[in-house]
Amino acid sequence: MKLSIARNELNDALQTVSSAISPNSPQQALKGILLEAADSSIVITGSDADISIRKTIPATEDNRLQIESEGSILIDSSWMTQICRKIDSDTITIDNIDGTLTLFSGKSAEFRINGMNPADYPNIDFSEPASSMTIRSDVLAQIIDQTKFAASVKETRPVLTGVNFRLSAGTLICTGTDSYRLAKKTIPFSSDSDFNITIPGKTLDKVKSNLLSAGSEEIRFAIDTRKAQFRIENVILQSRLLDGIYPDTDRLIPTEFAHTLKINRTDLIRALDRSMFMKSDNMIINRLDCSENGVKLSNRSQEVGEFDEDLFCSFTGADLCISFSANYLADAAKSLQCDEIELRFPGPMKPFLLVDPQDETVLHLVLPVRTYN
């Protein structure tokens, strides 16, 4: 294999595919980036076995890709990205000179790098799953921003580390929960067949950073029972799905409310932030004391002391006192973009909602915390 290509073009592709690679992979070959050169294009692949990213670069005038001979190389991801970032010319030449030994040359810098055998790379099936559809990039970005933060970071219930995508009767419901808080986004969506899948949270992070930032208006989304695949232009990102039945969360969401608090979103975030260094047993538990005369946010910690703040807001309903994890409420408030938000309480000690009254497609549920003071 011998080829030359614009350094920037290769650099971009290496950044994209290397984001799938885990440098500590137990499988040696998966620490590498696979580069396959065919007749008039090259295909670059990175994978950590769960998530795989492939980018195809066809030869164009802009990218100056010239393939002198076909073939493939498999090179440690960190070495290859560093060489490409640092080499001393705008065009980089890659020449597989002897077995797995590969020469990268710039203007006067030359790297002879010990590669791995491309035959050792797992055979990753990038064929498109049967059930495919198209989704607007900004809509998918919003789904990820508004639900993924609520997914669990603990592996005790693996299915909760993902976001559940459920399509039924023309409605797509996306849910993230760690069983202490829940985020749910509901949008109208049409597709040939219904589905109910759970996509790992880290896959969604990589979709966002690699595909949704690329400026494409739409993204192709295809699934089967084992994998989800996302495509834009020449990039494919695919991921295994999480096994296990996602819990039925609909019944958790209250529909009747006895108390409502309306507050400026930024004011609430700042007030919560002020109290955040006051921890009790490593948890940040805030309390709201609400009456029609005023609403007080407070937090106390045996070690640190006490925090109190009268919130500038409006409250309707009977007097209410409720405690909750400040982080959960702050995360939910930060995931919205509106000026004013509403907290809707069914009653003391019951899970309550945080919503944007202008956009009821998204709701956040927070479980209260029982305290004894």
Place this chain on the structure above:
Amino acid sequence: MKLSIARNELNDALQTVSSAISPNSPQQALKGILLEAADSSIVITGSDADISIRKTIPATEDNRLQIESEGSILIDSSWMTQICRKIDSDTITIDNIDGTLTLFSGKSAEFRINGMNPADYPNIDFSEPASSMTIRSDVLAQIIDQTKFAASVKETRPVLTGVNFRLSAGTLICTGTDSYRLAKKTIPFSSDSDFNITIPGKTLDKVKSNLLSAGSEEIRFAIDTRKAQFRIENVILQSRLLDGIYPDTDRLIPTEFAHTLKINRTDLIRALDRSMFMKSDNMIINRLDCSENGVKLSNRSQEVGEFDEDLFCSFTGADLCISFSANYLADAAKSLQCDEIELRFPGPMKPFLLVDPQDETVLHLVLPVRTYN
């Protein structure tokens, strides 16, 4: 004690003094910031026992400092800085309400914080040492930039973790070395009495970040046998000195050279940087093969492969082959600001110099590495 003050002014002072504080100090009181309010000024102190910083804030119209009653408080550094950064008003009121319990209030936010007893704070002597002088801030900043990086980061020989300041016969010589490389800055300097002291590297870092960035043209510098003290305006930073005899390094510095290499500084830094991921036994050893026909920089690693680059430079002298740690040469080159640098070699296997030919006040010495290939 009760006072109010502009939040920004207090914030700046807390940032400055808290940089001396080690959050893991074994001495509980030293985790705190001491705030003492007198008649018409407040004094704020932070210390980790080795380094202490004190800032005095006199009442002015700008800082809106009003002292209602005198006294002192001692509050955990992290809590106090967070409160001051986040409180909901431009003026902050601090009121020592009961024993060590202190109330910080903004507009509607109130923090009642468990303080410590100010009597437990060590009595730090901030009196000015007898031997004092003035130094230009930009000169001191340059001394630190050009010597401190070469000091040791290992505690095996504590005196090498500092920079040695030696004044004799109107010349100030500042030296940093970890015994594998050495940086030396020599400037004319007048003072009443000669001295030979070693200031800890981390003290110099804090002087640079806290005092030299404050925009003052000059800094006052005073020493005795135990401490060094730096002063600008209302800030005092003082530090213990390092014990032990600093090695006599003058005899290590070669004065006769058989080979000279002139090269663009940025080109050298970039070429070294290109080879930096090639490690052998976790060391980055580069090699220069110099002849009047050309100079080749190379690096090889059993694991990774080989790197070669023909340098665009001029070389005079007999053919030379020398190996060295790429990091050391790169650090030295980065500490200079000139366009062209000179490498001066006494011969193979001998320590060599890196200098700015336009500014011979600074020199860098690098020890070669013996290699067997």
